[in-house]
Amino acid sequence: MKLVIIGGFLGSGKTTLLAGLITGLLSWGTRDLVILENEVGEVSVDGPYLRSRGLNVRELYSGCVCCQLAGDLVTTLSELKETLRPRCVFLEASGVARLENILEVLDKYSRDVEGTLVISLADSERLDLLLETVTPLVHSQLKAADIVVLNKIDTLDGTALEERLNTLRGINPGAEVLPVSALKGDNLENLTERVGAWL
Amino acid sequence: MTREDRTLDKRDTMTAEERLRAVINLQVPDRVPASSLNNYFAGSYGGITMRQVWDDPQAFRAALFKCWEDLGPWDFHYPVNVRYPELYSFVMPMKARWPGMNLPDDCIHQLLEEEVLAPEDYGWVTSISRQTPNWSYIRLSKRVASRIWQQVEEGWRGYVYLLPRFLHHLATWAKEFEMWKRKGLAILYSLIIEAPFDYFSLARGLVPFIKDVRSRSEEIVTATDALIDGYVRICRLVAGLLRVPRIEIAVHRSASDFISPQTFRELSFPSLKKLVEKLLLHNITPILHCDGNWDLNLETLRELPAGSAMVQFDGPTDIFLAKRVIGDRVCIMGDVPNHLLCLGSENEVDEYCHRLIEEVGRDGGYVMGAGCEIPPNAKPENVRTMFQSVFKYGYYNK
Numbered sequence: 001m002k003l004v005i006i007g008g009f010l011g012s013g014k015t016t017l018l019a020g021l022i023t024g025l026l027s028w029g030t031r032d033l034v035i036l037e038n039e040v041g042e043v044s045v046d047g048p049y050l051r052s053r054g055l056n057v058r059e060l061y062s063g064c065v066c067c068q069l070a071g072d073l074v075t076t077l078s079e080l081k082e083t084l085r086p087r088c089v090f091l092e093a094s095g096v097a098r099l100e101n102i103l104e105v106l107d108k109y110s111r112d113v114e115g116t117l118v119i120s121l122a123d124s125e126r127l128d129l130l131l132e133t134v135t136p137l138v139h140s141q142l143k144a145a146d147i148v149v150l151n152k153i154d155t156l157d158g159t160a161l162e163e164r165l166n167t168l169r170g171i172n173p174g175a176e177v178l179p180v181s182a183l184k185g186d187n188l189e190n191l192t193e194r195v196g197a198w199l
Numbered sequence: 200m201t202r203e204d205r206t207l208d209k210r211d212t213m214t215a216e217e218r219l220r221a222v223i224n225l226q227v228p229d230r231v232p233a234s235s236l237n238n239y240f241a242g243s244y245g246g247i248t249m250r251q252v253w254d255d256p257q258a259f260r261a262a263l264f265k266c267w268e269d270l271g272p273w274d275f276h277y278p279v280n281v282r283y284p285e286l287y288s289f290v291m292p293m294k295a296r297w298p299g300m301n302l303p304d305d306c307i308h309q310l311l312e313e314e315v316l317a318p319e320d321y322g323w324v325t326s327i328s329r330q331t332p333n334w335s336y337i338r339l340s341k342r343v344a345s346r347i348w349q350q351v352e353e354g355w356r357g358y359v360y361l362l363p364r365f366l367h368h369l370a371t372w373a374k375e376f377e378m379w380k381r382k383g384l385a386i387l388y389s390l391i392i393e394a395p396f397d398y399f400s401l402a403r404g405l406v407p408f409i410k411d412v413r414s415r416s417e418e419i420v421t422a423t424d425a426l427i428d429g430y431v432r433i434c435r436l437v438a439g440l441l442r443v444p445r446i447e448i449a450v451h452r453s454a455s456d457f458i459s460p461q462t463f464r465e466l467s468f469p470s471l472k473k474l475v476e477k478l479l480l481h482n483i484t485p486i487l488h489c490d491g492n493w494d495l496n497l498e499t500l501r502e503l504p505a506g507s508a509m510v511q512f513d514g515p516t517d518i519f520l521a522k523r524v525i526g527d528r529v530c531i532m533g534d535v536p537n538h539l540l541c542l543g544s545e546n547e548v549d550e551y552c553h554r555l556i557e558e559v560g561r562d563g564g565y566v567m568g569a570g571c572e573i574p575p576n577a578k579p580e581n582v583r584t585m586f587q588s589v590f591k592y593g594y595y596n597k
Binding site: 010072073108129132134135139 | 492
């Protein structure tokens with residue numbers, strides 16, 4: 001069982017991206033996918049729609065603002081592997097989750113995950129603001145990623161897009177940086193291909 | 200009741216209340232004390248639903264007592280479950296989903312990141328704080344409750360709805376406090392409030408608030424400062440009524456997970472420090488509940504008055520670093536990580552607690568506890584190991 005973690009700050013478009021990504025994977029015939037949502041403070045992914053496409057959508061309930069989901073995640077993954085034997089679980093992390101903490105706990109306690117792919121979203125419109133005001137959290141979310149998705153590129157012109165891509169490459173030189181508009185579907189196929197190949 | 204009746208172990212030479220005062224004053228007590236935010240775990244261990252944790256005080260009391268008897272003892276009663284969800288808006292000014300109301304009975308409540316206060320409310324808060332400084336906190340919290348709960352009307356009718364519930368809540372807590380005191384425990388605090396800056400962050404919603412931090416910083420500083428007298432008033436009122444001169448100040452949104460250390464220093468800390476100092480003037484001890492990662496803010500916390508406050512950390516902060524940086528200024532509480540309590544072995548918990556006692560507990564000023572709340576799926580044997588560690592390793596005169 002593989003795990004894809006979708007991270008990124010509140011409002012960065014994780015839900016829209018996940019819905020688009022899953023729709024793309026399903027249209028290619030990828031099956032046995034499960035979605036885990038961590039609901040803290042965000043509109044949930046379109047559960048009914050995805051369920052109608054044959055997906056299992058589960059919710060992880062978090063405690064207080066400190067977002068202590070890691071213990072629940074490990075036990076839930078274990079239960080999923082035993083009961084549904086999915087090919088891959090997609091975790092939509094809370095917008096305030098530090099992804100490195102989730103990875104650390106999984107590394108220490110989970111024997112059920114064969115590989116983890118971390119996708120972090122950066123919001124084109126608010127990247128400068130967030131890097132200035134929520135610096136440590138946003139940096140940690142971006143640094144933990146295998147793929148950094150610069151989302152909402154439909155709001156940028158060419159120069160601004162290049163500047164932001166360079167900013168992201170500077171923060172996480174080891175990650176692939178993909179410009180995407182999850183809402184309009186721009187370049188989403190590229191990401192879907194990338195994830196599909198990894199699966 | 201004799202002094203011996205009020206000690207928790209035959210080796211103890213202090214009562215829990217004496218121990219609590221000693222650690223807050225940075226003196227060395229007879230042993231390290233233990234306490235934990237234990238709400239959902241107690242419910243789960245006691246066999247009741249998460250709904251009952253909130254709306255059935257009798258069932259919750261029985262569950263917590265079973266937990267204390269089987270897995271304790273611990274030193275301080277750590278109350279959290281306010282009697283009515285409408286009053287919870289005074290603690291956490293956010294919309295929420297509740298078990299049994301809009302969540303299944305056995306789910307823990309979920310806080311929702313939505314705008315409850317508008318940008319114009321900064322000016323309103325400043326204005327009412329000038330008109331009625333002592334009542335500003337209550338007026339603000341009533342406005343928040345009215346926007347969250349349909350049954351809490353705007354205007355005086357809202358107070359009519361809330362007041363009897365508030366009094367009933369206080370009576371419930373007073374009864375519980377007496378029960379735990381008879382068992383030899385101290386009561387950690389009488390009221391939880393959210394620090395002024397963090398109150399606005401929660402009530403505005405994180406994303407809008409971050410924009411405010413950039414574009415409305417002066418309004419935030421003015422409004423948070425203006426609120427202090429109203430905070431002090433409610434703290435004095437409740438601390439006096441319940442006869443527990445300690446207040447928990449939750450600082451949920453000032454960690455460097457949410458704002459930069461510079462923003463903390465310039466926009467959050469001034470009102471927090473002023474509140475702490477004013478409470479101390481009235482002989483009320485502040486207990487800061489610091490969720491998230493505070494590593495980068497520790498130097499700033501050094502400016503808190505020495506030997507007069509407690510700071511709780513929940514795991515993301517390096518508590519060993521905290522001991523080195525602020526251990527000579529404030530008492531520290533925490534931070535057995537939740538994942539360790541849920542997934543670790545008894546040996547791992549024992550080793551971690553031993554290290555906490557040896558390093559953070561060195562020379563006093565420390566309270567053993569979980570990082571924030573004990574999660575509902577913690578292993579009971581791990582919770583027992585955590586509480587027992589203070590009797591195993593925590594005596595200062597071995």
